[in-house]
Amino acid sequence: MARIIVVTSGKGGVGKTTTSASFATGLALRGYKTVVIDFDIGLRNLDLILGCERRVVYDFVNVIQGDATLHQALIKDKSCDNLYVLAASQTKDKDALTEEGVEKVIKELSKEFDYIICDSPAGIERGAFLALYFADEALVVTNPEVSSVRDSDRILGLLASKSKRSESGQEKIKAHLLVTRYNANRVESGEMLSLQDIQDILRLPVLGLIPESPDVLHASNTGTPAISLSNTDVSEAYLDVIARFLGEEKPLRFVMPEKKGLLRRIFGGGR
């Protein structure tokens, strides 16, 4: 049986899709057979981030509506053998998703894969609801600012009350906190919420902390998941996330501001 993980946040633009792509790639690199599903019907992005947009022939909605088989719609990642993508439809809207249809697809994928990553759209409408409904675990992506934290709190409420697990009285969805776009310097100067502030509100175990970095934008634009950029803070942080998710002990990095050396202070760093 596959483990179903939803990547969600409530608020848009916090890094759900970036995280989904990197998280799925990371698990696949560790040898787990992983599929990542884009639930953002009508605003499909995941295929761009993973650099497979030209290979989308059939999508998630085609499978639900019976126009294509699952195997026709699954796209194998170009660099990683264990990773498959199920893209969203760009022409339909979110009403094309049905609970029965999504359940059928997830059940079929469960037979073959170790992990199913559901990339949730922003908001709390149908797409987001169906992305989290079947989940076993949740990655709650939050930026260090108040509106994002509040929306995450709302999503955590939905995870606890509106999911299949809660409705059938099973063990609760295990939720992890992932803080993205964290800038330790700006936290220190009081412009951003600190990790402690976020934890005071959400009270969730922290799975990881991704520093703010221009590398993420570069990765998205070139269709490479951020975890695959070598020797960057972001990829290191995502690799830590995967390690912690798989039960390894890793200290949290990038929480405190970097101490600049003398030369860097004089000539300025790259960032």
Place this chain on the structure above:
Amino acid sequence: MLSNTIKLNQASFEYYLLQINSQTKIEDIKSKFKSLKKLDKKNNTIVLSLNDVFVLNDLNKMLDSIKSTGNEYGINIHSILHNKYSEQYISNENKDYIFGIKVLDLASSTKLNPVSNKTLIYDDPVRSGMRVENDGDIIVTSFVSDNAEIVATGSIHIYGEAKGRLIAGSNGNKEARIFTTSFNAELIAIGGIFRALENKLLDNINHKMVQIHLDEKSRLHIKPLN
């Protein structure tokens, strides 16, 4: 002695009506209490009716002896029904309290809730946008986030950080109270009287253990608990 049941707020309240007239002697009361004890019912609540009392000389003496007799037999005197004369002549002590229970006017007691409805115990965090409702008391053993709502017809108890909107006595019950171990709510309300807490709270209540209740003039009081 008549046994009666009245329905208040969907909860039934069973009591025995003990009618006293000018000829009643304390011996009669004793024997009645004895027989009530023999029935061995869990419910030994009594409502005294003074409707037929017109000779008033020793009314207070009588009530005092009923009190002490009741004490002996473990019988709880819930309230006293008055007529115009008894109301006028009853001593202040007896008027307000019988065995520490405030005298209720039964005609208006439907608003009050002598028998609490089922209490809801909520063990999970109450997150933003969630609403926990109950006809009765609510006990939250976790924390309450901003923009969450707790709505109870009875009292609210929160054993964790209490943010959000706390609405007690939502059916108009002004006796309801709110208790929190770490107070930081956005809005509090009891029996329809509400206050939005938009300014920073005073240090003696901010994140402190507090109790919130209404006074007789329907003003909300937030008091630190030690």
